[in-house]
Amino acid sequence: MIDNNRVFMVEDDRNFGTVMKAYLEINKFEVTWVKDGMLAFKRFKEGQFDICILDVMLPNVDGFTIAREIKEDNPDIPIIFLTAKVMKEDMLEGFSTGADDYITKPFDSEILICKIKAILNRNKRHEEKEVKTEYKIGNAVFDTEFRTITINGNEQKLSPKEADLLILLCEMENKVLPRDKALKQVWGETGYFTTRSMDVYITKLRKYLKEVNGVEIINIHGSGYQLRIEA
Numbered sequence: 001m002i003d004n005n006r007v008f009m010v011e012d013d014r015n016f017g018t019v020m021k022a023y024l025e026i027n028k029f030e031v032t033w034v035k036d037g038m039l040a041f042k043r044f045k046e047g048q049f050d051i052c053i054l055d056v057m058l059p060n061v062d063g064f065t066i067a068r069e070i071k072e073d074n075p076d077i078p079i080i081f082l083t084a085k086v087m088k089e090d091m092l093e094g095f096s097t098g099a100d101d102y103i104t105k106p107f108d109s110e111i112l113i114c115k116i117k118a119i120l121n122r123n124k125r126h127e128e129k130e131v132k133t134e135y136k137i138g139n140a141v142f143d144t145e146f147r148t149i150t151i152n153g154n155e156q157k158l159s160p161k162e163a164d165l166l167i168l169l170c171e172m173e174n175k176v177l178p179r180d181k182a183l184k185q186v187w188g189e190t191g192y193f194t195t196r197s198m199d200v201y202i203t204k205l206r207k208y209l210k211e212v213n214g215v216e217i218i219n220i221h222g223s224g225y226q227l228r229i230e231a
Contacts, residue, residue: 006031007051008047008051008053010052012035012057020109021033023113032049037058037059037065038060052079056094057083057084064093079099080103091193095193101115135167138215161201173229176224177227179224214229
């Protein structure tokens, strides 16, 4: 990872934010700190950032809403939630916005730095990795470069994680894609909440492919998923 990766941080707690900003800067990150959710998306649009760190409970606009706005504008940018909200439903909602991680307060700052570096390095490797640029999925065409599925002339744009997951499924066409392999390659780790997050993405891919005849993504109990394409 190169020095001075740019962090967009939204946090209304001034004491926590001051400490967090200083710690990130000590670790050679350039930090833009916004304290009010209402101002967050406007400030995000004004800059160029490599990763976002968002609190959930914010004045005026909550972190989940901000994350969705950011992802609509820039689907590629990774997001980490740092929050005191520990309910499972909140964590699942966080991952459903496309977040890369959901960390509950209090937490170990060194672990946060490691997670940030791992996410940024993983994204860099993904950008550098050469992949097949097109897959045929029944009568659908999956363009990996532009992250689109085209079915009967209708184009659907995919998020980075949706595209990564679909690439793995296509590479394993009619074979079982092990759950742990998908989690490690797309999310970088295995665990309950990343597993639930992947389930959300599988559901989205099924929705995109539901109009393609002879194609389905099925669960293989205890093993993983299979992209089944009839000959």
